[in-house]
Amino acid sequence: MPGFKIAYETYGNLNASKSNAILIxxxxxGSSHVYKDNSEIGGWWDEMxxxxxxxxxxxxxxxxxxxxxxxxxxxxxxxxxIKTNKPYGLLFPIITVHDMVxxxxxxxxxxxxxxxxxxTGGSLGGFQxxxxxxxxxxxxxxxxxxxxxSYATTFNIAxxxxxxxxxxxxxxxxxxxxxxxxxxxxxxxLAREIGHITYLSEKSMEEKFGRDLRxxxxxxxxxxxxxxxxxxxxxxxxxxxxxxxxxxxxxxxxAIDYFDLRKKGNLTTIFNPLKKVxxxxxxFSSDWLYPTSQSKExxxxxxxxxxxxxxxxxxxxxxxxxxxxxxxxxxxxxxxxLANLKA
Amino acid sequence: xxxxxxxNIIFDIIKPNSKVLDLGCxxxxxxxxxxxxxxxxxxxxxxxxxxxxxxxxxxxxVIQEDLNEGLxxxxxxxxxxxxxxxTLEYIANxxxxxxxxxxxxxxxxxxxxxxxxxxxxxxxxxRGTLKSERIKNINPFYGKKVQILTVIKFYNLCxxxxxxxxxxxxxxxxxxxxxxxxxxxxxxxxxxxxxxxx
Numbered sequence: 001m002p003g004f005k006i007a008y009e010t011y012g013n014l015n016a017s018k019s020n021a022i023l024i025x026x027x028x029x030g031s032s033h034v035y036k037d038n039s040e041i042g043g044w045w046d047e048m049x050x051x052x053x054x055x056x057x058x059x060x061x062x063x064x065x066x067x068x069x070x071x072x073x074x075x076x077x078x079x080x081x082i083k084t085n086k087p088y089g090l091l092f093p094i095i096t097v098h099d100m101v102x103x104x105x106x107x108x109x110x111x112x113x114x115x116x117x118x119x120t121g122g123s124l125g126g127f128q129x130x131x132x133x134x135x136x137x138x139x140x141x142x143x144x145x146x147x148x149x150s151y152a153t154t155f156n157i158a159x160x161x162x163x164x165x166x167x168x169x170x171x172x173x174x175x176x177x178x179x180x181x182x183x184x185x186x187x188x189x190l191a192r193e194i195g196h197i198t199y200l201s202e203k204s205m206e207e208k209f210g211r212d213l214r215x216x217x218x219x220x221x222x223x224x225x226x227x228x229x230x231x232x233x234x235x236x237x238x239x240x241x242x243x244x245x246x247x248x249x250x251x252x253x254x255a256i257d258y259f260d261l262r263k264k265g266n267l268t269t270i271f272n273p274l275k276k277v278x279x280x281x282x283x284f285s286s287d288w289l290y291p292t293s294q295s296k297e298x299x300x301x302x303x304x305x306x307x308x309x310x311x312x313x314x315x316x317x318x319x320x321x322x323x324x325x326x327x328x329x330x331x332x333x334x335x336x337x338l339a340n341l342k343a
Numbered sequence: 344x345x346x347x348x349x350x351n352i353i354f355d356i357i358k359p360n361s362k363v364l365d366l367g368c369x370x371x372x373x374x375x376x377x378x379x380x381x382x383x384x385x386x387x388x389x390x391x392x393x394x395x396x397x398x399x400x401x402x403x404x405v406i407q408e409d410l411n412e413g414l415x416x417x418x419x420x421x422x423x424x425x426x427x428x429x430t431l432e433y434i435a436n437x438x439x440x441x442x443x444x445x446x447x448x449x450x451x452x453x454x455x456x457x458x459x460x461x462x463x464x465x466x467x468x469x470r471g472t473l474k475s476e477r478i479k480n481i482n483p484f485y486g487k488k489v490q491i492l493t494v495i496k497f498y499n500l501c502x503x504x505x506x507x508x509x510x511x512x513x514x515x516x517x518x519x520x521x522x523x524x525x526x527x528x529x530x531x532x533x534x535x536x537x538x539x540x541x
Contacts, residue, residue: 296416299416300416306384309386309404309406310399310406311407311408312407313407329392332396333392333395333399337399339400340399340400340401340402
């Protein structure tokens with residue numbers, strides 16, 4: 001690729017010793033807007049970023065960049081291809097998590113930041129954080145891994161593929177060439193609905209919706225949405241299509257599928273050069289997309305190397321989405337961990 | 344000085360610059376002192392998230408784990424000391440855990456409350472209840488203590504399973520030599536240091 005853009009946001013200030021930088025990686029549908037700050041739009045992690053929150057811009061210099069392949073400012077399939085003067089579409093190269101991390105490293109270098117106090121992220125953000133720590137251990141003091149894994153499981157791949165197929169099946173998708181005409185919203189909506197179910201838990205869905213009916217007091221015996229949960233999913237799916245690009249969804253889910261830290265050897269060997277990095281691995285009890293067992297595998301490999309590691313499994317009902325919703329335990333453990341880091 | 348007396352003794356036992364695994368580390372007060380004053384590399388295992396928050400606040404590495412599952416993820420002889428202070432009473436299968444501790448650590452330090460302490464006996468004789476049962480409006484199963492431990496019982500356990508006791512120390516309200524001679528009756532808390540047969 002000839003040249004590319006990375007959109008990013010920073011909050012807070014770099015201190016005199018340049019030792020308070022925190023790098024936050026976002027997940028599949030995130031953007032660089034991690035914190036509302038003075039804007040009118042809410043940040044995707046307002047629960048964790050802000051004054052009085054663990055990632056406090058009055059103490060730390062917080063950086064969040066939009067990943068390559070996304071559609072929130074960084075170069076992706078919907079960006080203009082200078083060579084053809086049209087959006088890339090499927091001419092955009094297939095990118096990996098490591099590509100995303102490398103591009104963000106260039107950003108960090110350009111900001112003059114030489115050391116990172118902590119890298120963090122949930123889900124795909126956690127993949128990036130881990131890849132970052134493995135790639136740049138000498139400039140990384142610590143890593144906070146949340147609801148994530150060291151590789152995409154069969155389950156992850158299966159669900160991602162089904163979501164991609166939903167997009168491919170939309171007649172408007174047209175092999176990724178839809179920027180001049182109708183967008184494949186039906187496909188993208190379906191993809192998001194599937195994805196959304198994987199982010200919740202059986203218990204939370206049961207508690208929130210049960211078998212409640214949305215519109216009518218009793219069954220109507222027709223093929224239209226009647227149950228509360230059906231209406232909710234449809235709403236979530238449709239609002240997603242207003243803000244996200246279908247091709248980006250394809251590229252990013254593919255990058256998730258390709259991620260496997262063990263490709264170059266077993267985890268214990270991979271983590272060996274990370275002896276000086278402090279790890280905090282966090283999982284959620286109801287997360288079945290990136291279950292605790294994945295986090296424990298990482299913790300085991302870290303312990304085998306004698307790396308300073310802490311681990312908690314936070315009890316929640318919200319499933320994989322737990323890292324995004326309000327969680328006092330998550331805030332407190334992360335705050336306490338951060339307070340002890342000395343650059 | 345650590346608030347809990349048995350932790351102070353355990354602190355004294357542990358040699359500087361060693362690797363310590365504290366099982367059921369609570370708020371990490373033992374590890375905190377060891378790290379600060381004896382340059383120890385420490386790791387805590389704890390199940391309660393509130394106690395974990397306290398450990399993290401003091402910069403202690405801590406892993407949330409249920410000790411009843413043993414120490415599956417730990418390798419042989421990976422620690423100089425494995426400590427289990429006033430936690431054995433809560434373990435469903437104490438022998439399994441002790442054997443795991445001996446596998447993982449070169450030395451094990453275990454402390455527990457001696458139920459045969461003379462004050463407990465007098466109380467039970469006159470009131471028919473243990474100390475904790477005197478209080479009325481609390482959950483009688485609070486804390487889920489599952490084992491009744493006495494000094495003699497522990498000795499018998501080690502004897503039966505061929506576990507080598509290398510040191511023992513007994514605590515009572517006052518430091519009297521006689522406590523060390525009649526521990527089953529006079530010790531409030533017992534502390535044992537174990538070494539595996541290998």
